[in-house]
Amino acid sequence: MELMQKQTLERLAPWFVTISMFLLWEIICRLGGIPEYFLPAPTVIFDAMLTFHEALIEDSLYTLLSTSLGFGIAVVFGLLLGLLIGWSKTIYRGLYPVMVGFNSVPKVAVVPILVLWFGIGIVPAVLTAFLISFFPIVVNVATGLATTEPELEDVLRSLGASKLDIMLKVGIPGAMPFFFGSLKVAITLAFVGAVVSETVASNHGVGHLMLSAQANFEVPLVFAGLLVLAFEGIVMYAIFAAIEQRTAKWAYRSHQ
Amino acid sequence: MTHFVDIDEVSVSYNLGEPPVLEGASLQMSKGEFVALVGPSGCGKSTFMKLMSGLLKADQGSVVVANQEVTRPLGNVGMAFQNSVMLPWRTTLNNLLLPLEIARPHRETFRQNREAHANKAIELLSSVGLENVAEKFPWELSGGMRQRASLCRALIHEPEVLMLDEPFGALDAFTREELWCVLRDLWQERKFTVLLVTHDLIESAFLADRVLVMSNRPSRVIMELEIPFKRPRDLDIRFEKEFVDIVHQLRDQIRTARAA
Ligand SMILES: Nc1ncnc2c1ncn2[C@@H]1O[C@H](COP(=O)(O)OP(=O)(O)O)[C@@H](O)[C@H]1O
């Protein structure tokens, strides 16, 4: 009985905290007399959401599209590059300095170049999403491949296994939890990349919407955009966290 | 007479310029013989084993197994280690089938014969006392059960040679004794050729026909001892005087080897 109560409490805790946060926010705004143009109360923001729901839905779908495209390319490219790096030490060594250099460039700094090449629009957003999100996938896949136990490799090689056999039977399945684990990080990053690029170089998307709202001093709409982004981000993260759990049950069980 | 396993005067070093790990090491085994290899830790026992299985090439000397010069892994060996290295995403049964997916000639026909293989695997599992674990995942097994399964995996493709590198090193004393008997019975029944690396002298004397002692690096076999007890041996043999004498003799040898 007590255990059940505790579990119920644990399940309800996140809702409780979230709702309390909004309540507190509302109260502070109302009682503190904080002006709407500085920090609108949640109810004001929800009201703006209703008023502008068409634009919000359209723009968030647009942001979702550029995020997904960039993320999709990152998954394919990241997986391939990760496998390549895991396959050969020489390739790894060769690519290492380039990758470290690439990773240390803030990707936002590439947006002007992308605009220079592709103009304002969806392409810079997709590419920024891709550039910012593929790296964790590469690193995780390569790390996953590197965790193959040497003894297991010996067992298989002694049976006459080729490098490809070992990769297919042990390396790749073993790297899958790492791969799926990286996706929830990568999708979040892709989202950040898309929004940042939209904010500075697009006529669509939530980023652009927020920037225009700010220019028009529609402060509640700016915050409405922010809440929509938070919501989208949470949903995408949750989806990939769930996928991770399903695809790699064994990884949780065997390392507990 | 030519030996089934004939390793002649091999030398190996891992890194250029370093003193060799093995130098002039030799080992002969006849078919179906059970040989244990003991020696100070780090002397090159595992290296010796890798050499014999073709995982590692000798700088000098020759390695011949079943009249074949070993220059690459031959596929007719089974291996098990201290760490059972099962694939956590496969059931025990599918872990056992892994060698058949890899080793020739089974791999070409693996799909057609999968059912027959699975039956064989289940039979093998029951012969080591693992009746109901085929569908369990490795993390659901105890250490001893995993090690039994690991032995089964090493034997599923009916290799001529079984190589065991401290396979019972991580088990508690009772489980270890149980597994000695499991291995003894498997060997009694199938008479594969075994090379067992161990640091447990009692284990070596209980299981093997012959115990070889290796020296410190650069290492080679410096002594061998026939274990005369008739088979099948009972666990209680360990407390008989002749047995204890042999263990003492081995211990003295290793002490000298370490001092050298
Ligand atoms: N892959 C390797 N690279 C370099 N040195 C190694 C490697 N494997 C083993 N050695 C060295 O070779 C020596 C013998 O190792 P090993 O055969 O594992 O000894 P044992 O199994 O008898 O404990 C050790 O000194 C070890 O450090």
Ligand SMILES: [Mg+2]
């Ligand atoms: Mg060793």
